[in-house]
Amino acid sequence: MIEVICNDRLGKKVRVKCNPDDTVGDLKKLIAAQTGTKPEKIVLKKWYNVYKDHITLADYEIHDGMNLELYYR
């Protein structure tokens, strides 16, 4: 289990527990459940990398305690 921190820098900072083999889409669903936004409205970024839904966190090398940027489209 890893814990990822997603911050939109507008007042929402979410700590999400997830598996490394979860996809980004799953992560988005979890985030959506915690923040109350629709998952399809969420964009996850790290610098200029926009994470795609169908790729797992392990593949993106997202580790425990990493910060992701949370945007809304």
Place this chain on the structure above:
Amino acid sequence: MSGDGGDIALSIDETNKLRISLGLKPLQVDGDVASGGGEPKERDADAEAEENYTEYRSKEKAQLERTAALDRIARSRNKRLLNAKLAGATLASDTLPDEGGAGADVDDPLAWVKRSRVRQHELAERRRKEQEEMDRQAEEQAKKEYVVSGVRVGHRAEDLVEAGEAILVLKDSTIEENEAEGDELVSNIMTEKERLARKADLAKKKPGYNPFETAADAGAGASRGILSQYDEEIDGVEKDSFVIGAGGRVAVEEERERRRDAAERARLGVGLTGRKEDLQYGKTGEIRDYMTKEEDEAAQTEATFKKTKKKSKKDRKARTRDEVDEGTGNDAVGDVDMAPPSGPVDSFAFSNATQDTSGTNFVDDEDLQAALARQRRLAARKRAREQAVAAPEDIARMIKREEEGGDTGESATTWAVDGDAEMGVVKDEDNEEGDEADPLVLSDTTEFVRNLPSVSVFQERQIAAERRRRAAELAVSARPGGAGGDVDMPAKEEEDEAIEEMDVDGRGRGGSADASDEDGDVGDVAARARMRKGGWTEAAEDGEIETKGSVLERIEEGGGREGTPDEDELAGIVEEPLVGSGLGAALTYLNSRGMLEKPTPELEERENLLRKRLQWAEDQKKKDARRKMEDLWRKEARKREEAKKKKGGGGGQQSYWEEEERAREEAMIERQRARELEDKFKDYKPVVNIEYTNEFGIKMDEKEAFKYLSHRFHGKGSGKQKIEKRLLKIQDKLKEEAASSSAPIGAVQKLQEATKRMGQPHIVLQVGNRGVAPVLPPVSGPSDPSKSGAAALSKPKKRKGDDPSGTGKKAKKG
């Protein structure tokens, strides 16, 4: 859900619940991994790696073995194949294929030698047989008829003999050439040699013409013609050739004979395209302007060469061919027409028709030749009709007659004389004076004098009167044979028509202007001009003639309108034109009387400007109207097009093109419009006249205006004193102006005068209700005018008009 520092976070359980609700597998918590077997998994991995490695090694080994085996197999197969090639009979065994036991005596050299000897014998026998066969065939060939007889060989027979042996092949030629010349045999080597020789010849750059060449130098060139170096260029390169006779024989001697013959003929000029010209002529002979009687006669008898262009060409061709065929010695003279002259034998008094033209080559300018021939013929016919006149006196008489006849003058006769007329002083019988001895003198001076406006207006009037009278006579009399000059006009005309094409239209125009001989003067000028120019009149003279004609006509018209007798005209009295006919007439009348002032230059300038402006405005209006129309058309066209497109549906690319086209068009129109706008004000010259007036409405000059404006602008005027001064000045000026405006009546002056005369500062205009005429006593002695005037102005005693220069007083005074 808890938030530490604003974080939103879920516990593991909550997350698992959520995950289940989302359809995801539960979280793998670290504790589970530790209990489940994180380490064995790792160990497994190591073992697996080991296994994998061994497996890989074994696989590799097997692969190596396999490739080695394959290699071995291939090598052995290769070896086998190579060995298979070596199998079979060897060289030794090859010599005895028929003997079955090949391997038996392979190793026996003696046997081999024996066998090879036998073989050699056999081969020799076979070769001999073949040779015999070939010989036999050759003999048969020789027995057959000789095939090449009648074929042309493109070399000199001697050369061939010299060359000894030459291989002749059919010449490489085009189909056309082959059809024209037939087969030709050439030797490639010899052709090449000839070509080289010619090249070397050209490279030598021999001078074409050696003036110092003697017959000895020339050697064989004794038979060379004039400028023979061009013979090749004219006739093409001469080809030596002979024909193989029957049985393959060639008559060398005959051939040589033939060639010599041809050379001889060429020397004589037969068969050449050009004709040989003899450059010998009588250089020292005297050149005369006309022939003597004897010469003339001789010429008449001998020379009547008439040939038309068409005929001569054909004739000559045919004749030359004939001459060549017959070998007549008359070759050099190619141009002489030996046929007897057709038509009347004429005497060519002053045409050069009698000239011997046989030696002259006119052919290079056939048009000129034809024109001259025609001219000559016409002139000859004319002369024949009028009887031959050979003497210069006759020529002069002729000219005179022509002059009389005015425009009936024959250019055909005059053109021939042109040279003589200028310098010769020729006797003449003058018809008008009836003086036989009076010579006709033609010189530069007389020509000049004659070309001066010799016909005065007075004379012209006379002429016009005469002309009218004659015309009336003609109209009355049905017989057209009245007076000499104008009667033979129509008779001559048909002849004139024939010559008309040679003559320029100057005469024709002159002829149309006048109908009878009193215009002879006009025609005279034309005729003389023609003579001077050598028969071909220029248009410049026509202008002059025409103006004269128009003067005549004008005078005639004037006479007709007024209906006055000719005597009046002669007296030079001109009746006043009628004013009633129109404004123009009135204006001219006034002008002639000097009643209208000539406009001053300024006025003219102003009017000019005004006219220009009006013109400009009009132009603009026109342009605007046109532009509007164009716009309208364009709009309509556009509408129509769009409608059509809507109907048609419109293809993508095409509509795009159309759109593009339209855009371009519009841009162009826009540009044009801009240019027009620019042009519009090019001719715009407004009259700008800036006037400044002050607060009293008085005109100011530039300086004052500047001051005024400046004061207004700065809001700071002059001081009080200055203003007063200025006002005073203005007042004075006004007064002055008033005085000057009343100057024509001079009331003020008169008043002053009156007061001065009466010695009183006032005058009595009215007493009570009655008007009193002022009594003007005789002028008293000179008194101080300024004093009295001032007094009169300052102290009016009696009742008087308030205004010193007022109208009321004026009226009373008057």
